[in-house]
Amino acid sequence: IQDPSNANPNxxxxxxPAKKKRNLPGTPxxxxxxxxxxxxxxxxxxxxxxxxxxxxxxxxxxxxxxRRGHNLPWKLRQRTNKEVRKxxxxxxxxxxxxxxxxxxxxxxxGIKKHFSRKHGEKKWKCEKCxxxxxxxxDWKAHSKTCGTREYKCDCGTLFSRKDSFxxxxxFCDALAEESARLTSVAATSLNFRNDxxxxxxxxxxxxxxxxxxxxxxxxxxxxxxxxMPAPGLPEMVQMAPANLFGSSxxxxxxENGGATSSNSNNLSLSQLPQGLKEEGRxxxxxxxxxxxxxxxxQNKQSKANASPMSATALLQKAAQMGSTRSNPSFFGxxxxxxxxxxxxxxxxxxxxxxxxxxxxxxxxxxxxLQTGGKPSEPSLLNMHHPGSNSFAQSLTRDFLGMSNDQxxxxxxxxxxxxxxxIGSTMGLSQFTSSNH
Amino acid sequence: MIPEGPSPVTSSPLQFFPWMSPxxxxxxxxxxxxxxxxxxxxxxxxRLLVACANHVAAGSLENANIGxxxxxxxxxxxxxxxxxxxxxxxxxxxxxxxxxxxGLHKALNSTKISSVPDEILxxxxxxxxxxxxKLAYIITNQxxxxxxxxxxxxxxxxxxxxxxxxWINLFQTFSARxxxxxxxxxxxxxxxxxxxxxMALRLTEEAEKLDIPFQFNPIVCKLxxxxxxxLRVKTGEALAVSSVLQLHxxxxxxxxxxxxxxxxPPVSKTRVxxxxxxxFGEWLEKEPVHIYNPSSDIASSPSSLAPAPKMGSxxxxxxxxxxxxxxxxxxxxxxxxxxxxxxxxxxxxxxxxLFDCLESTVSRAPIERQKVEKMLFGEEIKNxxxxxxxERKERHEKLxxxxxxxxxxxxxxxxxxxxxxxxxxxxxxxxxxxGYKMKEExxxxxxxxxxxxxxxxxxxxxxx
Numbered sequence: 001i002q003d004p005s006n007a008n009p010n011x012x013x014x015x016x017p018a019k020k021k022r023n024l025p026g027t028p029x030x031x032x033x034x035x036x037x038x039x040x041x042x043x044x045x046x047x048x049x050x051x052x053x054x055x056x057x058x059x060x061x062x063x064x065x066x067r068r069g070h071n072l073p074w075k076l077r078q079r080t081n082k083e084v085r086k087x088x089x090x091x092x093x094x095x096x097x098x099x100x101x102x103x104x105x106x107x108x109x110g111i112k113k114h115f116s117r118k119h120g121e122k123k124w125k126c127e128k129c130x131x132x133x134x135x136x137x138d139w140k141a142h143s144k145t146c147g148t149r150e151y152k153c154d155c156g157t158l159f160s161r162k163d164s165f166x167x168x169x170x171f172c173d174a175l176a177e178e179s180a181r182l183t184s185v186a187a188t189s190l191n192f193r194n195d196x197x198x199x200x201x202x203x204x205x206x207x208x209x210x211x212x213x214x215x216x217x218x219x220x221x222x223x224x225x226x227x228m229p230a231p232g233l234p235e236m237v238q239m240a241p242a243n244l245f246g247s248s249x250x251x252x253x254x255e256n257g258g259a260t261s262s263n264s265n266n267l268s269l270s271q272l273p274q275g276l277k278e279e280g281r282x283x284x285x286x287x288x289x290x291x292x293x294x295x296x297x298q299n300k301q302s303k304a305n306a307s308p309m310s311a312t313a314l315l316q317k318a319a320q321m322g323s324t325r326s327n328p329s330f331f332g333x334x335x336x337x338x339x340x341x342x343x344x345x346x347x348x349x350x351x352x353x354x355x356x357x358x359x360x361x362x363x364x365x366x367x368x369l370q371t372g373g374k375p376s377e378p379s380l381l382n383m384h385h386p387g388s389n390s391f392a393q394s395l396t397r398d399f400l401g402m403s404n405d406q407x408x409x410x411x412x413x414x415x416x417x418x419x420x421x422i423g424s425t426m427g428l429s430q431f432t433s434s435n436h
Numbered sequence: 437m438i439p440e441g442p443s444p445v446t447s448s449p450l451q452f453f454p455w456m457s458p459x460x461x462x463x464x465x466x467x468x469x470x471x472x473x474x475x476x477x478x479x480x481x482x483r484l485l486v487a488c489a490n491h492v493a494a495g496s497l498e499n500a501n502i503g504x505x506x507x508x509x510x511x512x513x514x515x516x517x518x519x520x521x522x523x524x525x526x527x528x529x530x531x532x533x534x535x536x537x538x539g540l541h542k543a544l545n546s547t548k549i550s551s552v553p554d555e556i557l558x559x560x561x562x563x564x565x566x567x568x569x570k571l572a573y574i575i576t577n578q579x580x581x582x583x584x585x586x587x588x589x590x591x592x593x594x595x596x597x598x599x600x601x602x603w604i605n606l607f608q609t610f611s612a613r614x615x616x617x618x619x620x621x622x623x624x625x626x627x628x629x630x631x632x633x634x635m636a637l638r639l640t641e642e643a644e645k646l647d648i649p650f651q652f653n654p655i656v657c658k659l660x661x662x663x664x665x666x667l668r669v670k671t672g673e674a675l676a677v678s679s680v681l682q683l684h685x686x687x688x689x690x691x692x693x694x695x696x697x698x699x700x701p702p703v704s705k706t707r708v709x710x711x712x713x714x715x716f717g718e719w720l721e722k723e724p725v726h727i728y729n730p731s732s733d734i735a736s737s738p739s740s741l742a743p744a745p746k747m748g749s750x751x752x753x754x755x756x757x758x759x760x761x762x763x764x765x766x767x768x769x770x771x772x773x774x775x776x777x778x779x780x781x782x783x784x785x786x787x788x789x790l791f792d793c794l795e796s797t798v799s800r801a802p803i804e805r806q807k808v809e810k811m812l813f814g815e816e817i818k819n820x821x822x823x824x825x826x827e828r829k830e831r832h833e834k835l836x837x838x839x840x841x842x843x844x845x846x847x848x849x850x851x852x853x854x855x856x857x858x859x860x861x862x863x864x865x866x867x868x869x870x871g872y873k874m875k876e877e878x879x880x881x882x883x884x885x886x887x888x889x890x891x892x893x894x895x896x897x898x899x900x
Contacts, residue, residue, distance in 0.1 A: 127614070156854035310796075311517040311788035312888060314478040321479070 032086040034101045039092045042115050093119045113137075472510075478518035481510050485525055486780070489821075492529050493776040500533055513810070517791050524814040525784070531822035532776075552628055556598070558811040563599055565798045565808060567869045568883055568891050571860045572680050573602040575881060576763040578856035579895040580676045581609050583761035587674040590618045593667065593759075595659060595682040597624025598631050600638035602678075607639075607646050617648040618674075623667055625655045632656060659685060660746055664753040677754065677762035681891075683838075684766055686747040687831035741840055742772060742831075751845035755898050761850055762896045764842070767832035768882055768889040771820045783820050786832075786890070787813055793885040796871060835880060835892040848899035851879030 028034075041047070046056025048063035052070045057063040088104035089111040097103055098114065105111045113135050122132035124139035128146045133139035150158050151165035159165035309317070472480065488503030504526055511522035534541045563569045584590050590610075594603075603622060610617040622639065626632050632654035643650030655662070659682055669675055754762065769786040773779050790813060798805045819830040839849070857874055860881070864872050873884045880894035 309475050309478065310792040311478070311521055312785070312792050312886070314475065314518050315482060315785060315788050317475075318479050318482040 028088040028102070028104045028106055029086050032088040032104075032106070034104055035087050035089050037089060037092065037111075039115070039119075042092060042112055043120075091115055091119075474516055474518075477510050478516070481507065481518050481522040482784070484510070485522055485784070488526070489529060489777060489780040492533055493780075497533055497536065500529065504530055513806070517788075517795050520809060521784070521788055521791050524787075524809070524817050525780070525821070527814065528818040528821035531818055535822065552630060554807075554811065556628070556631060558807055559598055561804050561808050562812055563601075565801075565804065566794060567864060567867065567872055569599065569680065570601075570863060571874070571883055572765040572891065572893055573599070573605060574859050574863060575852060575856045575893050576678050576680070576765070577602070577606045577609060578859060579761055579763050579850065579852060580606065580678070581613075582853055582855075583676065583850070583895075583897070584618065584674055586615070587760075588618050589621075589670075589673045590676065591621040591623070591669060591673040592676045592678060593623045593625070595625055595677065595679045597622070597626050597635050597654075600635055600642070603639055604642045607642055607648055607650075611646040611648055617646070619649045621651045621653065621673070623653040623655060625657065625659065625662060627656065627658055629654075629656045660688075660750075662750075664750070664757060667757075669757050675757055675759040677759050679762065680765045681767065683747070683764055684772075684831045684833060685829040686750050687742065687744040687772060687833070688826050688829050689742075689744055689746065690826040741837060741844075742774070744841075747841065748845070751842070751847070755846045758898050760897060762847065763893065764838060764896065765891060765893045766835070766838055768834055768892040769832050770834050770837075771830060771832040776821065779820050783817055785888075787817060789885050789888040789890060793871065793890070797869070835877070835882065835894065838892070838894065839880075842894075842896050846899055847896040849879055850895040850897045852876075852881050852893065852895055857881065 044056075046058055048057040048060050049055070050057070050063060050066055050070070052067075052072070055066065057066060086106070087108075088101075088106050089108060090101055090104045091098035091111060091114060093099060093115070096118065098105055098111070105114060116134040117138070120134040122134045124133040124136055125131070126133075126139065126143055126146055128143075131142065131146075133142065145160060148160075150160060151162060152158050153165065153169050157168060159168065484503060484507045488500050488507060491497070491500035491503055507522055507526050510519065511526060512519045513523040514520070515523075531541075534544065580590075580592065592603075592606075607617070607620075610620065620643070624632055624635050626635075636652045636654055639652050640650060653667075655667075767786070770782050771779050771786070773782065791809065794805055794808060816830045819828055820832075823829075843849070857876065860874050863869075864874070871886050873887070875882045875884055875889070880892060882889045883891040883893070
């Protein structure tokens with residue numbers, strides 16, 4: 001049954017122990033004999049077999065006692081004179097650390113327990129907390145202490161061990177701060193990617209494994225959600241902790257500020273087209289905005305490999321573009337042009353629509369400008385009124401194909417080229433300022 | 437080379453640039469203006485949408501019409517996300533405009549056939565494609581199980597009973613209880629008889645398998661017509677209520693009281709007298725509530741609750757039943773603003789996130805996605821934008837307002853447990869739902885898509 005392989009272990013040379021000294025686990029005596037048992041042998045409960053009736057026993061002494069019943073002479077194991085060579089055992093699992101002879105374990109019972117714990121099936125379950133164990137003695141030991149003493153963190157996690165509780169708590173505060181910081185950044189950046197909070201691996205493991213109070217409800221985990229692959233729940237608590245916190249990175253470090261989420265909502269609400277609010281028009285504004293759109297897009301295409309912007313990102317961008325000083329005209333123009341398009345009914349229509357436009361834009365401004373901004377001035381509409389003679393306004397009117405006579409005239413490509421030239425140089429700066 | 441442009445009223449985005457010839461290539465010196473890249477088109481769509489909504493809000497239908505025409509060149513129910521969103525929003529805006537001619541509107545909608553199997557299918561699709569309902573059910577069940585610890589008789593009122601999986605999950609949890617499962621009764625409410633029949637079938641089957649004494653009481657009616665007293669809640673029963681995306685419809689009311697009277701004193705002498713005579717609950721039903729004097733911004737002011745008589749009486753009746761726990765899942769967005777523009781902007785942000793999330797989760801099943809977009813989201817958008825008064829049922833409100841309402845109605849908050857969140861997180865994990873998050877806020881949970889909160893869950897018990 002035993003196939004001793006006398007592989008030469010090459011651990012670091014040790015001084016000869018005069019008396020029996022307990023080594024660090026997994027750092028065996030260099031002179032020891034390395035024994036590799038197969039998994040079957042390792043897990044065999046009854047290794048000592050009676051040759052007569054083939055009955056198995058866990059211990060040699062028990063077998064000897066049994067053999068007396070067959071009237072066989074029972075062999076007493078004499079203490080041999082020569083020094084018994086120490087035996088160490090390696091784990092049969094190839095991927096295991098203890099498979100290497102230099103990390104062999106010195107105790108047969110130890111290697112058996114190790115193999116069960118790490119590579120075996122967890123058959124023993126705690127009644128109170130559904131925690132599962134592969135080794136019966138582990139389970140017994142746990143059952144004694146389960147639920148007896150509990151520490152509770154502010155975030156609600158329960159611990160049975162003081163040290164793991166303290167470790168968790170230290171990181172728990174950090175988590176809360178971190179997630180608060182992250183969400184405030186999120187509100188202002190474009191295409192915000194999900195920054196998972198990476199917990200130190202060790203902590204995460206401790207924290208999760210020590211949650212004592214998980215009730216048996218877990219066993220009733222949803223298995224009937226049609227269309228879903230059954231989420232197998234082998235170990236409720238002992239799953240890879242990094243995964244647990246990976247995709248749902250906001251717990252256990254709970255968000256304490258309800259304010260953060262509502263803030264981000266208000267932000268987007270208020271930042272949508274502020275273009276309705278009209279400030280003085282600067283020359284080249286319009287071209288700046290248009291060409292910046294173009295260069296924005298160019299850059300994004302090259303950066304993002306033509307991956308389409310999500311609708312939420314678009315809305316954020318629209319809000320930002322609407323809110324920066326150089327862009328108010330962009331939105332204002334589309335707005336303005338729509339009404340000017342029916343200029344065949346010219347002045348009366350314009351007058352009435354301008355009145356309604358200012359009314360709604362006022363409403364919209366009040367609505368939008370929660371985070372501080374100026375209400376719209378009627379200057380939005382000035383561009384459509386004849387007689388205003390600032391350079392900026394005539395420039396934009398020209399661009400829109402409207403000269404002072406208010407009828408849209410065809411736009412010459414040369415003029416467009418002029419604007420494009422002006423705009424493109426400014427485009428880049430616009431881009432860099434709006435792109436985080 | 438420069439064509440005399442078409443009459444200015446013919447609309448296309450190109451009319452902004454009248455030198456353009458209609459076809460690209462020859463005569464278009466600047467192709468970047470003609471071939472709008474998707475992002476630019478998306479940005480245009482947003483601006484045009486908001487502008488058009490402004491016109492609709494202001495009642496200038498001619499301008500709105502032009503806007504709609506312009507958007508129609510860029511939007512499409514088959515295009516990219518922003519194009520599809522724009523398509524549904526413009527449909528909603530158009531619907532609203534059409535109501536200015538009620539005869540026309542009624543005639544156009546007169547031959548609509550609503551298909552019950554389709555509606556059921558769409559609900560099922562939403563349940564399967566997105567994790568939100570599953571998460572809501574998990575958390576709801578966890579709260580129920582915890583509240584019912586030790587109870588022998590449990591009665592659950594399900595305000596929208598359409599998904600058997602919700603309760604089957606609860607059965608399993610209950611049957612694994614150390615003290616064994618309780619005697620379980622579920623009262624399921626739904627407008628369609630077929631749905632309840634299906635529920636009854638599935639649930640009774642499962643309960644038998646798990647050996648749980650179970651009874652299903654179907655009630656076919658609209659939520660607003662529900663008579664809670666007729667529910668035969670027995671003494672000795674522990675009562676739980678599950679409300680998944682239902683409560684907001686009770687906020688619909690025909691009397692829209694203008695809420696901008698900040699300058700008027702909130703309570704006059706006569707009103708004080710009246711207050712002492714009526715109960716607080718009754719007063720709540722009739723008056724807008726100003727907890728503090730808000731600033732001049734009207735949007736999303738959490739302090740002023742829109743009056744909602746139906747909600748008031750419903751909650752009062754519910755409270756009279758002394759439920760042990762009531763779990764409320766709602767959309768986390770303010771779609772109940774008094775002005776159209778408020779609602780348009782909020783809805784744009786909310787549904788953009790929903791469309792994005794649906795797109796990223798099911799990009800490979802466009803037909804199913806389109807169904808959900810059209811028949812679920814599209815209908816909600818239409819209701820939010822085109823309807824008013826009692827017809828406007830999708831009156832979503834944010835958690836802070838729900839908290840106010842429920843607390844005023846005499847409910848106390850029951851914090852949601854960590855275990856529920858763990859299970860929820862596990863669901864997201866094992867199904868590779870990337871980009872979804874659960875956040876905790878004061879004992880309530882918020883389901884988010886990429887930092888954008890979408891649905892909130894909170895649990896309530898009755899306060900003595």
